[in-house]
Amino acid sequence: MSFLLGLAGFLLTIGIIVIVHEGGHFFTAKFFNIKVTRFSFGMGPVLWRRRKGETEYCFSALPLGGYVRMADEADADLTEEDRSRLYTRQARWKRGLVLFAGPATNFILAFFLYVMVGAIGTPDFAAVMGTPPAGTQAASENVRQGDRVLSVNGAPVLGITDMNVELFGLAGSADIPVRFSRGDETFVRHFSLAGVSLDDMSGRPPVIHLGLVPWLRDPVVAGTVKDSPAEKAGLASGDRILAVNGAGVSSVQEAVEAIGATPAGSPVRLTLSNIRTPETERVVEIMPVTSEGRTVVGIRIRALPEMVVVRLSPVDAVAAGWRKVKSITTLQARGVSQMATGEACTKNLTGPIGIADMAGDAVRGGFVPFLEYLALISIAIGFMNLIPVPVLDGGQLVVLGLEGLRGRDFSERTKNWIGKAGFGLMLVVFAFAMNNDLTRLFEGV
Numbered sequence: 001m002s003f004l005l006g007l008a009g010f011l012l013t014i015g016i017i018v019i020v021h022e023g024g025h026f027f028t029a030k031f032f033n034i035k036v037t038r039f040s041f042g043m044g045p046v047l048w049r050r051r052k053g054e055t056e057y058c059f060s061a062l063p064l065g066g067y068v069r070m071a072d073e074a075d076a077d078l079t080e081e082d083r084s085r086l087y088t089r090q091a092r093w094k095r096g097l098v099l100f101a102g103p104a105t106n107f108i109l110a111f112f113l114y115v116m117v118g119a120i121g122t123p124d125f126a127a128v129m130g131t132p133p134a135g136t137q138a139a140s141e142n143v144r145q146g147d148r149v150l151s152v153n154g155a156p157v158l159g160i161t162d163m164n165v166e167l168f169g170l171a172g173s174a175d176i177p178v179r180f181s182r183g184d185e186t187f188v189r190h191f192s193l194a195g196v197s198l199d200d201m202s203g204r205p206p207v208i209h210l211g212l213v214p215w216l217r218d219p220v221v222a223g224t225v226k227d228s229p230a231e232k233a234g235l236a237s238g239d240r241i242l243a244v245n246g247a248g249v250s251s252v253q254e255a256v257e258a259i260g261a262t263p264a265g266s267p268v269r270l271t272l273s274n275i276r277t278p279e280t281e282r283v284v285e286i287m288p289v290t291s292e293g294r295t296v297v298g299i300r301i302r303a304l305p306e307m308v309v310v311r312l313s314p315v316d317a318v319a320a321g322w323r324k325v326k327s328i329t330t331l332q333a334r335g336v337s338q339m340a341t342g343e344a345c346t347k348n349l350t351g352p353i354g355i356a357d358m359a360g361d362a363v364r365g366g367f368v369p370f371l372e373y374l375a376l377i378s379i380a381i382g383f384m385n386l387i388p389v390p391v392l393d394g395g396q397l398v399v400l401g402l403e404g405l406r407g408r409d410f411s412e413r414t415k416n417w418i419g420k421a422g423f424g425l426m427l428v429v430f431a432f433a434m435n436n437d438l439t440r441l442f443e444g445v
Contacts, residue, residue: 006360009370011063013359015041017106017378018066021385024105025068028098035085038069092404099393099400106382107325113375114321121311122368123278124159128215128306129180136211141189143180145215150179150186155323158310160207160214167206169330171198171338178212198335214305219255220275221299228298233286235272235299240307242281243271252303260295262288268297276366278307325379332383350433390422 018041029036035054040046042060049058060066070087071078078086087095127149132138149157152166153176170176174194180187191210201209221239224231241249244258246269262268267285274280288297312320350358355377362373386394399418403409410418 005363006357009359009363010355012363013355013374013377014063016374017109017381018042018063020105020109020378021102021381022066022068024101024103025098028101029068029070029087032090032094032098033085034087034090034094034098035071035082036068037071037075038067040069041066043067088409092400096397096400099396102393103382103385106378106385107329110328110375110378110382111321111325113371113378114324115317117368117371117375118310118312118317118320119314120368120371121309122372123276123307124161124310125214125305126308127157127159127163130213130215130305132211132213137191138189138211138213141191143189143212144182147180147182149212150181152176152178155327156320159308160305163207163212164205165324165327165331167193167210168198168201169327169334171196171201171206171334197338198331199338216303216305217251218304218306219249219252219301220304221272222302223300225298225300228296229286229288230298233284235270235284235286236274238275239272240275240278240304241270241301242273245269246271252301255301259288259297262295264290264295268295275304275307278309324375328376328379329383332380336383336387354433389425390418391426392422395422 022039022041026036026039037054038056038058040058040060042058042063043065044061046058046060049056051057071082072086072088073083075082083089087098090098129138129143129145129147129149131145132143149163151157152163153170153173155162155166157163157166167176171193172195174192176191176193177188178191180189193206193209196206196209207213219241221230221235221237221241223237224235241255243249244255245262247258249255249258259268267287270284270286272282272284286297288295290296358373362370385392386397388398389395390399395418399410399415
């Protein structure tokens, strides 16, 4: 079931992103009256096709991409009017816009998805700090329990996720101003990630690296004992305990003591919400058992930070969507740059198996997490296509620019060699990504 969910999420994600990307090329070409002969979702052998007008619409065997084919000089039965509509006969700026439109639509899709997420609202850990671990920058900057983070490097933050996104994009920066509030007072502390690469923060988020740990105070169910009263009552991992027998609790210790103080023979009445749906509360009654003189219901409790639902006004959602796209694009650029210079390891590359695994997690998380995942992958695909590798849109844009500087096009032979070199490089990158995916799969990472 988990595999099927991951596969379904992967196909849905790739389907949406490919259609949007290729749609950018397609509609821009149509806008300039360029003759488009095929729009294909997928690569390889055609499984299904339908012709509408001059364009054939196809589903092909390998759902790992797609393509838009525009008529060229080699096509038979071209009229003189058709020849004037060939892609190769268009002004370079028109060809450039057709190429750029694919990645651009990926960024536009991500922007609208993040605006939707902001308007719908998403649960996140509140940006309220706990006591920093000794020896961390937060401890030396006198950050205290209860301090709330307002902004990172000038960008407003509403939760821990915002903090991490901003800080990931600032890897290597020597001066990062962070604004806090403490009661009625606001103040700024300066942090440094100098000498810290994205590799250094892999598996250890930047907030932890700096000691900006969230305040752990909400008692949350970590699991239930098999066949216990709690399991039979329907408690599950992620349920937050708001009150015990009508009395509010705000720590693991308070919850445990309140459950233990329930009179013998009386049910324990728990008021619960869930970390995924914090606005929905329910009351559950559990008849405990007595073990060694203690009241036992069969739940394991751990502490979690305060949860908030980050919901924005339409105007704020638009601003937040723009900031999110900008921050994640900056992070992508930094990651590629560090891999190119050897500062970051190629083990961070993820291929289709890793993307499918993340897609399954996103689908299981619900509608909003899936939208966030879709936006993230859309940015990644858009950015990747702008990398100046000849087989990608970015590489073709570079070739167009060089042709413009020369004042004439390269020969078809030269273009073929450039394309083959780019394709070979992409095969090497794909092999690295697949190797990483398989290594994680077999190591259970």
